[in-house]
Amino acid sequence: MKILGIEIILDKCTGCGLCVKVCPFAAVKILNKKAEIEANCTLCGSCLEVCKFDAIVIERPKLSxxxxxxxxxxxxxxxxxxxxxxxxxxxxxxxxxxxxxxxxxxxxxxxxxxxxxxxxxxxxxxxxxxxxxxxxxxxxxxxxxxxxxxxxxxxxxxxxxxxxxxxxxxxxxxxxxxxxxxxxxxxxxxxxxxxxxxxxxxxxxxxxxxxxxxxxxxxxxxxxxxxxxxxxxxxxxxxxxxxxxxxxxxxxxPKALKIIIKEVVKTTKAGVKSLDEADIIISGGRGMGSAENFKILEDLAKTINGVVGASRAAVDAGWRPRTNQVGQSGKTVSPKIYIACGISGKIQHQVGMKSSDTIIAINTDREAPIFDIADCGIIGDLNEIIPALNEELKKNLCKN
Amino acid sequence: MKLIACIKQVPDTTEVKVDPKTHTLIRDGVPSILNPYDQFAIEECVRIRDQIGDCSVSVLTMGPPQARSALMRCLALGADEAILISDKAFAGSDTWATAYTLSLAIKKIGFFDIVFCGQQAIDGDTAQVGPELAQQLGIPQVTYVEKIEIDNKNKLTINKQTEDGYQILEAKLPLLLTLLPPTSFQPEHPPMSSILKAKRKPFNIWDVETLGGDKSRFGLDGSFTQVIKTYTPPKRGECELIEDNPKEAAKKLSKILCKNEALTKR
CATH class of the missing domain: 3.40.50.620 (HUPs)
Structure with a gap:
């Protein structure tokens, strides 16, 4: 049977069967050592890619x-x-x-x-x-x-x-x-x-x-x-x-695949939302001072169901894994609330979080560029403000 | 073996400003740089070549004549040969037309084992040219590549970044990779001796005639997408600054947060 739009060049086809293996729609058969296309062919082109002999020609209908x-x-x-x-x-x-x-x-x-x-x-x-x-x-x-x-x-x-x-x-x-x-x-x-x-x-x-x-x-x-x-x-x-x-x-x-997954490694904890999916992100930067200090952000995240992110400086310092990084060389996120803690907010960081709905910045430096794009900024020491904020939120959220 | 790297010269987007009246980009005075993702791709490409031995690196870009300087940098970083694909006919290419043009150039080179691309370019951030090129070349791809090891001449072990970690993949050649530099990546600055050496390396310029192909598929005419308008994003409102003792500041902020639907709708 002849299918519109696909042709097997019989002189070139060796009947190797690679196209049979790779066709997801099971629309190729080998008959008399030649490939034959069946009516359920969708012209998807999977066979074209594996054919070593250029024996398949696909011509899809032109749009007008x-x-x-x-x-x-x-x-x-x-x-x-x-x-x-x-x-x-x-x-x-x-x-x-x-x-x-x-x-x-x-x-x-x-x-x-x-x-x-x-x-x-x-x-x-x-x-x-x-x-x-x-x-x-x-x-x-x-x-x-x-x-x-x-x-x-x-x-x-x-x-x-x-x-x-x-x-x-x-x-x-x-x-x-x-x-x-x-x-x-x-x-x-x-x-x-x-x-x-x-x-x-x-x-x-x-x-x-x-x-x-x-x-x-x-x-x-x-x-x-x-x-x-x-x-x-x-x-x-x-x-x-x-x-x-x-x-x-x-x-x-699966034998037709040229790329095989050997191992899947997860560096984020099970059950924790990824940054891309989070409604609330609390990110820490150089101002956090240490890996241990991110615990105050983790605690706050628990209270408001947020996810902890990081600036490049914090990732480079080895305080957080790469999957946490927001910014040009990391992830682009757009949560409902983005809380930047101890992040100065250079353009490279802004690129990754500027489209967040509400941006809140906590920083000791009133000149930090993060305040240019923040909706609400607190000038002060995050080590005091974050735990105090966590306590306040716990109180207020219980009331609701 | 043959390795090919596709690169792009980009305006340093961290230096780009927007004209508040015309809402267009002020490109004057903005330095043109080798896309940082591509610099990482070139460095990796050269590293793999040195490991294999008996292997050469061709670097190509589609761009205006000025893109020569980005290619010269790649030569200084160790690439063996550069090809500048340049013609007025290529102006206004979208990602598909760009990939089509690059695919013709690669087919003209004739043979290759691995094509290296940066994960994305910092001006457009589309990350589309790599996969579109792989499809047009009819070879598999791996995107978000963090690490490559070559086991023997026909097999690669690759770390591919995922949203919650990474995968370790085994891949046969030929294939196309789009590379993601590590956060600690510092672009190498080639020494003067390498820059001088680069000037003696083969440098080719290919135009429409050299490439051949279907002329209606190049540039603006060959692009399926059309940009109909550009404008500056709406400005955010003023920042409400809170300066108070930590307890009071926390109270005020808590009040603001509690009004947000991300917290009320839980």
Whole structure:
């Protein structure tokens, strides 16, 4: 059977079977020592990449003004961790709902994992209409090639208008790969998304947050963006909502992977939220004076359900692990509250936390640049103020 | 073996100011530097080359003629050969068009084992060109690379940063890596002898004609994304300063915090 858009060059094909191993949709068979493509091929291109003999040619249908309108619905890539939805996935669902309502379209969610079905009801509550579920034991840990092939295939098959990814380590690895495969635009790290003249208006900071840019991708579909965690508002869940579930059968051969995970090392304590996901971050800098002194921040974090971060100076001094670092060479965070303790707030630090909702700074130096961007500043010794603040908050929070 | 490093010359964003009237970047007087992430990538690339032996490093960039100085720095840091991909036709490239142009240059070089990129550039911070380039070259990638060891000539052991720690990966060649410098990273300043030596190393300039490829895919025309507006971010309100004895200050701050929905909505 001949499939539109893909061809096996029989002279070149040796029937080695690498394409069979790598095809996530099980759409390649070897017949009479030649590869043969079946009707369920999505043109995802996984086979193209592994073929050593250039025996596969894929030509996807070209986009024109006419068929742009075939692309409908707003999709999100749902990131999960340890079988739970990451908070950023709820943010994406809420945003996608808002955009889809403006366009009069549906929200689709793609969930990949060893198990995914149990997450459908929860994500539906945040506005998802259709859940595309891909379950396979080889998807328990993220890997670029399998995820890229599956996403690309699903997008080609279902033709969404917009696809949103989280701007997390995973999303920033996966989204550009999928975008390049589909030959579409991708806007990184958006802090704003809306619809203008029927197009996705993507807003992002650039030049270290000194400037904002509005970006569109008018001539290709889907329009794709990664979205910075903690920026989009999570809407109130409606638990009566249910999503239509579409299960996608997948076959994966782990032997086809060229990159293998040997070991996963966690340097943050179990149960502690990562900085990217925290609503409240309490960061310490050079002014903390020692690793031991971070205990006062840990104590405060416990009281207000926050996470402890650090400036580069504190990480370089060996007081905190690298995963704690906020700033240009560390993480970019945007919590509801950011409390900077003993951090002078050079531009390199500001780049990583400037988009926080509320910034509070505690510093002995009234000239510290952190006060230029803080909403509230306390001039004083953090060693006295933090414990006193912790006591106050304990009292006040008990009352509520 | 052949290693290729892709680098970018960037304005030092820590020095960038915005014109309050026109809301555009004031680039005058802002120094152009080698993207710090790329400097780390080059240093690692050279280290791996020296370890392997019988191996050379080509460094490439797409940029205006002035980007030559960033390439010269890479040569001084130990790269063997530099290629400046420069043509007016490449102006206005988005990440996809940039990756497309770089992929043509790499295909023109013809063979390679590892492509090194910085995790991201400090001007755009997109982190997209590396993965988009890997996809166009049809090779695997590892992003957020903190550490690389080469075991034998066909296998790498890589530490990849994750949000809560790191993974240790084993990877076959060829592949593309995007590197993340350690926090303690101090860019090396090459000595005068290396700078002088760099001037005698091969330096090529490739334009549209040299690269070939589909001309409609270069630069602004080849870009899928369009920037329609740039502006300065809205200013934050004034800072409310509290100067009091620690107890009183803590009381005041506690009151402010308790009003915040991050604390009330728990």
């Amino acid at each position: 003004d006419k068929n742009l309108s075939e692309y409908k619905n707003v999709w999100i890539f749902v990131e999960i961790r340890e079988n739970e939805l990451k908070k950023v996935s709820l943010e994406l669902a809420s945003k996608a709902r808002e955009i889809a309502d403006t366009l009069g379209e549906k929200v689709g969610a793609v969930i990949l994992g060893e198990k995914a079905k149990h997450l459908c009801d929860e994500i539906a509550a945040y506005g998802v209409d259709i859940a595309y579920i891909v379950e396979n034991k080889n998807l328990s840990e993220y890997n670029t090639s399998n995820y890229t092939g599956i996403l690309t295939g699903l997008i080609l098959k279902y033709k969404p208008n917009i696809v949103l990814f989280p701007a997390t380590h995973l999303g920033r690895d996966l989204a550009p790969r999928v975008a390049a495969s589909l030959e579409v635009g991708l806007t990184a790290d958006c802090t704003g998304l809306s619809i203008k003249d029927g197009l996705l208006l993507q807003t992002r900071p650039a030049f270290g947050g000194n400037i904002m840019a509005d970006i569109i991708s008018p001539n290709v579909r889907p329009q794709m963006a990664t979205t910075r965690p903690n920026v989009m508002k999570i809407q109130k869940p409606d638990h009566s909502r249910k999503a239509e579930i579409i299960s996608i059968p997948i076959e994966l051969d």
